[in-house]
Amino acid sequence: MEPKVMETEVVIIGSGIAGLLTALELPAEKKVVLVTKSALGAGNSSKAQGGIAAALGRNDSVELHIEDTVEAGRYVNARNIVTNILKQAPQVMEKLISLGVAFDKNRGGEFDLAKEGAHSSRRIYHAGGDATGWHIIEQLKKRITKNVEVLELFNAYDLVMKEGRCTGVRGKNKEGEPVVIFADATIVAAGGCGQLYSITSNAEESTGDGLAMAYRAGAKLVDMEYMQFHPTMLFARGRGAGLLSEAIRGEGGILVDEFNHSIMKDRHPLKDLAPRSVTSLAVYENLKSGREVFLSIKNVPDFPERFPTIAGRVLAEGINLAGNLLPVRPGAHFMMGGIAANEWGETSIKGLYAIGEAACTGLHGANRLASNSLLEAAASALLLGSRLKHEGLSVEKASQVHWPLSSVPPILPELGELKGRMDEWAGIVKTKENLLQMREWLVNFQPYLLRSASFELTEEQLTIKNMLTVAWMVINSALERTESRGAHIRADYPTESEKWSSLSINWEGGSLKPSIEKKRSGHERNRYDEPVIN
Template sequence: MRGCSMENPRITTDIVIIGSGMAGLIAALQLSQTRKVTIVTKTSIGAGNSEKAQGGIAAAISANDSFYDHIQDTLAAGYGHNNERVAKKLIEQAAPVMSAFFDWNTPFDRDDKGVFQLAKEGAHSRRRIFHAGGDATGFYMMKQLKKHVAENIQVLEHFMAYDLLMAKDRCIGVMGKNKENQLCKIYAGATVIASGGCGQLYPVTSNAEEATSDGMAMAFRAGVRLKDMEFMQFHPTMLFSNGRGAGLVSEAVRGEGGILVDEAGNAIMKNRHPLEDLAPRSVVSNAVFEHLQAGKEIYLSTQKVSEFTKKFPTVADNALAHGIDVTKGFLPVRPGAHFMMGGIETNEWGRTNKNGVYAIGEAACTGMHGANRLASNSLLEAAAGALLLAQHLPWQEQVTLWEEQEEACDIGNSPEIQALQENMDQWAGVVKEETNLLKMREWLKSYNHFIFSKGSSVLIKKDMTLKNMMTTAWLITNGALVRTESRGAHIRTDYSDEEPEWVRYAVCWENEKTEPVIRLNQERGSGHEPAIS
């Protein structure tokens, strides 16, 4: 289908989807059966975090498992901050989700008898993780999805979305730049943000290069409500080589017997948590971080993992590529930015507080994950949310084309992305405290004019990416300052305990305000509102 060009600077469609990961592609496949769908994706179709997922997809559909057990595991991992109703709704979509992937001929791993080889990961009470290619699940799931993208779906690759087009409180599409850097406006009855997370805010991350929080930042600038941005999950086992992150080491390795040890061979999770190495990610990441801060080196011992290279070929090949001898059975690791539990506030099928704009996948905050995501729940949420969106999305007429005066944006003396990443790692990383968070806030504050202006078309794509990353860094930093407790992935040394008064409240961002507001989480009742210090 014809794309955006100087001869065609405007496109009209029924639905525009920003992002082409698992959530975006499934939504497009379902919605295109009855409506005209356009996908815009900042690089090539399918590129992003979904393709990089190693462990698998959690689905409680085996005979010895139950949705109830999966829900309970999810709530326990979420530290009381989950939206239980939404978690239940999404987890119960496991059957239709897996049915769809079976229909798409996804090659999930089976044994010699044809039985699925289900894995167990951190904080799961059952083996319920479907995986493919050992530890290349996302690659194979996305490979099959991309094969089914129909010709009637318009796909604009190398198109960077800049800002949502808003007519008062209604979203009527998106503007951005195509691969020739030409400005294009796409008008749609519904705009779906499926642009993924924000792991690239940190120097060590499991996330793809595309994960620069574009959708979250665009939503913020449009006045769409975001919440829980202080809950950034750090995966405890990022391979670390030559002073840099070198790729994820799947949690499934620990599920098969991998143990975290220090340089003396001491198991660091022993007596730390009843589940030891399979404790919730926030617990394990904190333990690794503490040992690193004490000057120790931490390794993931694979000596007790049978057929390690056969079961985890992606991890093994990546380690070898970085000069690590996997035959010795010790992989150097450190925590790395992995998943944002917060994001654009939605219900279970992606509805936001603004008409015409929806969000699914990691860009959305459904409340399913609470304060700490359970392993392998991300792909389930992405797929389930997309299916539910397709079922519930109302038909919306396109708004008459209109123009608004563009706001100037002066990039000025903006920093390099590397400086932002290093500061976030140092001042707003795995473990936080007020002094460092204030340093981060003041550093960002010096660029406020750049951060809080609209996504001007005068900016090149690199500058727009930086703008989005700095916007999200502001939300994370100030959200962490406001939440005066430790809960799940939000760990503060100056407020080391969970505070009961916080369990019913969320830190929210709305109406383009530069400071957060505390809102009652309706799904969790009422109580005394915590004070903003």
């Protein structure tokens, strides 16, 4: 079947906050196509509960926000990126408020700021109590203009390359027909890869598609060993049943074991508001020792009113709120690594941009500070939109479209098998032995990791193919980093290493083996030192 061909100036892959806000920032005369894997606005952004971090309060400063971010990230953040993005907070909040996002206010009419783990001040703006992402997405969706053509249920799975430049994207439309969209600017805003694990806060769409596409196209990816696990996923009926926002602990919630003893009291100076890597490990170790872990909401005033969405979910799972104990497990939450990009979304490939969770700007370091993700997504969208609106774009037309076909369908594992093995061998705490077992299993699918996707594959096969590709990078990166830092925890290397503080693990040029390089110093586009280990 010959693919349908479309031409546009800008194509955006993903319709979360990063993708939607970029589309809105582009001028009306620019032709834009926005493709999304499911419905417009679905994905991780709409699930964001806690809010957006912005140091705008009277007793706060961007300098304090920077220090909190770098400390949580274990000092491997790109410092000037941290500064440049966090300084965008006033513009981000002004933009969102102008678009109609009604952030919660207290009885005095001031913004009702919350506090979350590892923040030194109350600086979290929230909407609808615990439904911030949904409220933002709803306002952005309403304002999509006529110059933006939205293609829902579009399965994007390969970038189009021509002479080292990205010229668009291949995919299947909702009718299952092959489509090629040619564009001068291709923006990957497709989110993360939490669905690699069985317990995750991530939406079903978060299967690492954007990461896998960029990898196959030869783009540079970095820090793929840094997968953050959230300590408080509601655990009900033998499964993860949704996120319990960190803001609950900011309002007085505490983690306790089955004997109602605090598990964080002597663990960290910040106790229950310690960085996520610390609290997740504490929950994990208690569970491993045979003790159940609960989030006690006994000291959270007016819990159902402050957290209405969460309260409704808890009740729907048959858990009595009056008991004040919510059973929890850690769950895959956020990929700090991703497509190497600066704050404007520029990548190592001309014509290709990456923003949001799909990108790795260096803001988060080894462990994301709570509620910095929405700020980064919005700030990068505004910066990228501003840059592209001043650039003259001309679509790179192709004389002939080559659609990769394969007469032999690949042998792929079941989705449940992949998740189960990642849980067992590459979860919150890793060892060389387990990682090698996972890699040995993944080697069976190595021939398909770099091969272009085929139209003949089903949507499930395309998804699993991408997930295997991302798992390969995660596993091999985790094997290389022989230390524990932030969200990357190695039981066989339990401490931070000075050697690794200045090194990053990178994937580039479609190689099946990563390189280890000196960390980039900041926002320069694709500026890296020479590899020190091959």
